Amino acid sequence: MSALSKTSEDGSIIGLEHEPAGETRHERESYLRAGHTLRSWLLTTDHKRIALLYLVSVTFFFFIGGLAAAIMRVDLLTPEADLLTNEGYNRAFTLHGVIMVWFFLIPSIPNVFGNFLIPLMIGARDLAFPRLNLLSWYIYWLGGLFTLWVLVSGGVDTGWTFYTPLSSMFAQGNVVMAATAVFIVGFSSILTGLNFIVTIHTMRAPGMHWGRLPLFVWSHYATSVILVLATPVLTVTLALIAAERLFGLGIFDPALGGDPLLYQHLFWFYSHPAVYIMVLPGLAVVSELVAAAARKPVFGYWFVAYSSIAIAAIGFLVWAHHMFVSGMSMYAGAVFSFLSLVVAVPSGIKVYNWTATLWKGHISLDPPFLFAMGFIGLFVVGGLTGLILAMLAVDVHVHDTYFVVAHFHYIMVGGTVSAYFGALHFWWPKMTGRLYPVFWGRVTAVMIFVGFNLTFFPQFILGFLGMPRRYHVYDQQFQVLHVLSSTGATILGFAYLFPLIYLLYALRHGTPASANPWDVTGLEWTVPSPPPKHNFERIPLVTRKPYDYEVEKEEQS
Amino acid sequence: MSRAAASPPLVPPAKQEHDATLFGMGIFLASEFLLFGGLFTILVFYRIVHGHEVVEASKELHLWIGALNTVVLLTSSLAAALAAKSAKDGDQRLTQRLLLAAAALGAVFLVIKAGEYSLEYGDGMLPVPGGGGQLVEPLSRLFMNIYLVATGLHAVHLTIGIGLFVFTAFRIWHRSIRLPQDQLSIVVPTLYWHLVDIVWIFLYPALYLQR
Ligand code: HEM
Numbered sequence: 151m152s153a154l155s156k157t158s159e160d161g162s163i164i165g166l167e168h169e170p171a172g173e174t175r176h177e178r179e180s181y182l183r184a185g186h187t188l189r190s191w192l193l194t195t196d197h198k199r200i201a202l203l204y205l206v207s208v209t210f211f212f213f214i215g216g217l218a219a220a221i222m223r224v225d226l227l228t229p230e231a232d233l234l235t236n237e238g239y240n241r242a243f244t245l246h247g248v249i250m251v252w253f254f255l256i257p258s259i260p261n262v263f264g265n266f267l268i269p270l271m272i273g274a275r276d277l278a279f280p281r282l283n284l285l286s287w288y289i290y291w292l293g294g295l296f297t298l299w300v301l302v303s304g305g306v307d308t309g310w311t312f313y314t315p316l317s318s319m320f321a322q323g324n325v326v327m328a329a330t331a332v333f334i335v336g337f338s339s340i341l342t343g344l345n346f347i348v349t350i351h352t353m354r355a356p357g358m359h360w361g362r363l364p365l366f367v368w369s370h371y372a373t374s375v376i377l378v379l380a381t382p383v384l385t386v387t388l389a390l391i392a393a394e395r396l397f398g399l400g401i402f403d404p405a406l407g408g409d410p411l412l413y414q415h416l417f418w419f420y421s422h423p424a425v426y427i428m429v430l431p432g433l434a435v436v437s438e439l440v441a442a443a444a445r446k447p448v449f450g451y452w453f454v455a456y457s458s459i460a461i462a463a464i465g466f467l468v469w470a471h472h473m474f475v476s477g478m479s480m481y482a483g484a485v486f487s488f489l490s491l492v493v494a495v496p497s498g499i500k501v502y503n504w505t506a507t508l509w510k511g512h513i514s515l516d517p518p519f520l521f522a523m524g525f526i527g528l529f530v531v532g533g534l535t536g537l538i539l540a541m542l543a544v545d546v547h548v549h550d551t552y553f554v555v556a557h558f559h560y561i562m563v564g565g566t567v568s569a570y571f572g573a574l575h576f577w578w579p580k581m582t583g584r585l586y587p588v589f590w591g592r593v594t595a596v597m598i599f600v601g602f603n604l605t606f607f608p609q610f611i612l613g614f615l616g617m618p619r620r621y622h623v624y625d626q627q628f629q630v631l632h633v634l635s636s637t638g639a640t641i642l643g644f645a646y647l648f649p650l651i652y653l654l655y656a657l658r659h660g661t662p663a664s665a666n667p668w669d670v671t672g673l674e675w676t677v678p679s680p681p682p683k684h685n686f687e688r689i690p691l692v693t694r695k696p697y698d699y700e701v702e703k704e705e706q707s
Numbered sequence: 708m709s710r711a712a713a714s715p716p717l718v719p720p721a722k723q724e725h726d727a728t729l730f731g732m733g734i735f736l737a738s739e740f741l742l743f744g745g746l747f748t749i750l751v752f753y754r755i756v757h758g759h760e761v762v763e764a765s766k767e768l769h770l771w772i773g774a775l776n777t778v779v780l781l782t783s784s785l786a787a788a789l790a791a792k793s794a795k796d797g798d799q800r801l802t803q804r805l806l807l808a809a810a811a812l813g814a815v816f817l818v819i820k821a822g823e824y825s826l827e828y829g830d831g832m833l834p835v836p837g838g839g840g841q842l843v844e845p846l847s848r849l850f851m852n853i854y855l856v857a858t859g860l861h862a863v864h865l866t867i868g869i870g871l872f873v874f875t876a877f878r879i880w881h882r883s884i885r886l887p888q889d890q891l892s893i894v895v896p897t898l899y900w901h902l903v904d905i906v907w908i909f910l911y912p913a914l915y916l917q918r
């Protein structure tokens with residue numbers, strides 16, 4: 151920014167001597183240029199700017215969490231404890247889990263892309279409660295600061311699950327502080343969920359009835375319902391753990407008549423739905439990407455839309471599949487086993503419908519779509535191994551082994567993180583107004599897919615052979631597979647770093663993007679890239695279904 | 708898939724904002740219910756698993772103090788409901804007074820509750836440092852733990868509600884709220900108050916009336 155320039159009241163630029171090279175008209179009029187001061191960013195209520203604030207924040211935490219994983223993978227190269235002490239390893243995987251789950255995965259797609267896109271997709275000028283939206287970002291950072299404090303003050307060693315009585319009676323780390331961090335960030339999630347639900351109900355443009363909503367919006371709706379209803383249960387549970395450590399309130403302490411198992415029930419009542427909080431937004435992104443890749447309407451729109459709702463609803467009824475070996479009754483085990491198989495049905499429906507959508511489509515192999523294909527493959531593996539784990543008899547053998555670790559990483563990292571990168575590559579031109587080098591995008595997509603499989607597929611075998619999770623000293627026979635896994639993790643690590651370079655490069659040197667660079671449908675592609683401050687000059691009137699690709703072609707001919 | 712509308716949006720923005728606020732409040736309250744829902748689950752769980760001991764422990768609570776507080780809270784809720792109604796009628800003074808009355812009754816509730824805690828503390832029944840001397844039986848200690856957490860969390864909510872009411876009454880006095888135009892600013896805190904009220908309606912039997 152030139153020193154001579156000043157910003158007038160309405161944010162337009164006066165007396166700008168040197169324009170940044172190649173700035174387009176749309177960029178000058180966009181939300182990115184509406185105010186340049188730090189204040190105009192930190193006090194913004196524009197959903198698009200808040201989305202970018204989140205983008206920077208979750209990227210930061212993603213790399214901190216990734217660093218913890220990298221340290222673990224180096225340590226696991228040999229069967230001995232050579233890099234970390236036992237205590238240090240416990241702290242590394244706890245921090246990794248806490249940061250990745252609550253400070254990266256849960257906020258990632260909803261708070262970055264949901265925030266940016268939901269108003270644009272439904273034809274609104276902002277979310278229903280713009281100030282609440284900003285507040286939720288500040289709450290996120292308050293929780294984040296607590297986490298960083300835990301990090302520098304020595305960490306926690308309970309695992310991200312905070313199981314009692316370990317967490318309440320025996321753990322030495324900073325448990326109260328870590329629980330407080332998660333407690334706080336929960337309020338940020340609740341506010342975001344609330345904002346999305348109200349926005350989707352009340353702010354749709356004329357003609358945008360429920361059957362015309364993009365599937366992205368449907369999935370975010372389901373996610374929001376879970377956020378609002380499950381998070382408070384976690385809030386209370388964590389508060390009880392803190393009370394137990396601080397004041398000796400023994401709700402989970404058997405010596406005082408409490409029951410540690412009750413903790414597991416309450417925790418998973420939140421955390422199983424929470425895994426859907428993490429994956430539904432990924433499904434949201436992929437539904438959009440698949441339709442765009444195939445240039446066809448999504449096959450079975452209503453099935454895909456309602457399957458999100460079904461996942462959200464059934465997801466509340468399966469929590470005890472995490473507790474098959476914790477001594478609950480055989481009948482309860484059988485019921486939860488069955489219900490867990492049921493929840494796979496709506497997920498399966500989505501995969502079938504995506505496949506049918508792609509079938510005979512003119513599939514584009516641009517980066518976002520490669521990520522989407524990668525997602526489908528990895529999500530299927532993650533889902534199928536989930537079915538294996540949901541079988542009571544099998545789970546007794548592989549519970550708490552690397553098989554479980556591989557399973558949830560296939561879903562959360564292979565699935566959601568791929569979808570996150572797909573979204574980043576798909577909507578980056580819309581968010582920033584610049585195109586990035588497609589070649590590097592393709593390279594990254596392929597590297598993530600290969601690196602991921604190399605990292606986590608060996609972990610299935612490890613678990614199957616009996617390697618327990620959360621151990622870093624292991625039997626000689628496992629070393630080959632661990633080395634393979636660490637090799638894959640190295641590839642994966644580099645692949646995650648690449649976009650940071652070429653996307654930031656594109657910010658300055660990329661070719662300006664047109665309003666609709668992928669030539670796809672959707673209201674967000676009808677406004678300039680990057681969008682103006684208030685999104686739509688006129689609120690659009692929606693007259694057609696989403697994804698009406700063939701109809702467009704007929705009109706042209 | 709769309710074209711720019713020549714006509715203005717079908718829903719006037721003010722109405723949209725009104726609906727959005729009420730709807731948002733509804734969702735917020737649902738979320739609050741689940742916050743207490745975790746505690747109710749715990750209570751029900753222990754009632755089923757250790758029915759006899761829980762009943763015995765419940766007998767130790769001061770039934771009548773709880774009953775008195777129920778009456779106080781319900782009366783304050785009545786005042787809050789009337790405040791919402793008079794806000795719709797545009798009566799600024801009455802609304803202001805009713806809000807303050809509801810807040811005052813809420814404060815009375817807290818005072819009585821504090822008295823009850825100190826009675827329990829004196830009897831060695833309150834599981835706080837230096838207070839739980841009589842709680843030798845693990846399950847009665849556990850019950851009192853849950854009691855303390857649940858009523859404490861409720862008291863925190865009540866305190867927030869009192870703050871909201873006093874602040875709202877101040878804004879009416881300050882003329883930053885004008886009635887009936889800004890009635891939503893009255894309705895939202897009264898909705899919150901009713902949440903506090905309803906949670907107590909469940910807590911009272913779950914804690915005091917299990918005997
Ligand atoms: C968004 C990305 C990721 C998320 C959300 C995630 C999540 C998790 C979670 C929840 C755990 C369980 C922690 C525990 O059992 O206490 C975990 C463990 C682990 N993750 Fe990740 N992870 C991610 C990425 C990665 C990556 C990229 C790597 C490897 C480079 C990795 C390697 C590990 C390792 C080694 C463990 C410890 C397993 C054990 O000892 O039990 N994770 N991860």
Ligand SMILES: [Cu+2]
Pocket residue numbers: 421422425468469471472
């Ligand atoms: Cu689960």
